[in-house]
Amino acid sequence: MPLFKKRPSRADFEREALPHLPALYSAAVRLTRNERDAEDLVQDAVLRAYRFFDSFEPGTNCKAWLFRILTNVFCNRYREREREQEILAEAESSEANVEQFLAGIESGRDVETALLGRMVSGEVERALKEVPQDFRLAVLLADLEDFSYKEIAEIMECPAGTVMSRLFRGRKILQKLLYDYAVEQGIIEPGQAPASGTGGAAALDLGAYRRKRQGLAAGGGDDDGGHGDDDGTGGAG
């Protein structure tokens, strides 16, 4: 056995990593919110990846590995805690707007079509910029880069449950921002949607649900309680 393991070459690195450069850059622009910082971030992440390329396991997901490095570099350099806390507090205080909006859809008013059909790309981009960092990152990784929850958990170095929670809240905040915009533009009237009793950002716990379901199964039935079928198209439950 030779003393030294064969070192990955520059060609190995370029073949594995560089095809993901456009994805890294696109995510970096949306994370840093400006192109100049994005270029610096991508360069730093790629250099770090190259220096530590020996720790990459060939055959595993190189894109996820690169995104993990990009995220680490970004978090170490661009954390904007204070500003995010303000935005988050503001978003939480008016989250009821989104719930009202969802209730409006349910009530048969066509606000869903109004909002989704008249979305403007620039406004979606602007709204995404306003989403706090951790939530924005979760939305980016899931919705734009198609990473699984498991991969996102590895990239963000947090449990899968936290990923689900961040994704849930990130999308809620994004919906709220776009709802506000739609109201501002007259696409939706402020008082259009009635109040709703739907819950907020509940904790997501698949394990707890499964335990409960197993308990119910043992006791003799599934729990299909709730709002019921009010349009007559569903089954008996």
Added chain:
Amino acid sequence: MNCSQAENFVHAYVDGELLGEDRQSYERHLGTCNHCRVSSRFAGRFKAAVRAHLPRRPMPTAVEVRVGAALDALAATPGRRVWLTWPRMVPALAAVGVLVFVAGTLRHRRSFVLEQARRSHQAELPLDVVASDCGSITSWFRGRVDFPVHAPRLSEQVTCRGGRLVNVEDQPAAYLVYQDLGGHRVSVLVFDRQAAPIDAPHRRLVNGREVFYGSGPGVSTAAYHDRGLGYVITSDLDEESLTRLVSASFH
């Protein structure tokens, strides 16, 4: 499954992460509940709409060029990491131990970092950042090296020209280039002293500090430690002129 539980699974369902019995149970609930069905449909449509409105941002060609140049710079620097695996580590460590013992018996062994600085100076490698004010150059290194870079003030006649990211051992280091009024090029290699020791047979005390000297064909080097960092100044100036620059940098 009730509405409260179903609400928790909306996003997992839309993302294709709800599988097996959980998915069947959720879909059974959707079949009986208009509220959750609307909520699920909206979540799916919202995700699709966001995705459609946020296409991948096109990457300028300059980014690819810049990354390639940075990789070239990194690959060109000596002293890269040795690729060892644990099963091979024991004999490797034994070999290192022997080398350390032998090296410890030799006094005033020349450290490689002076040689590296001399080679870099003579190679006149292209600069990553070009600016006449030292502040812009040191700012450029922020985040690229693991320590704050301060360009030593060498004299009134010596001005900053630019900088380049290099490696000393496996650690990123700053390579600063100056120019004096007589056209002499002066370079300063700044690195974490933990990365490489400074040592040389020829040493002098300058303003009470130990300065190590080396020389090569047509160039001289002077090196010293300051606040945890190592500095190697290289130029085609003679030793006395170089010493004046070193002395000025202490202020």
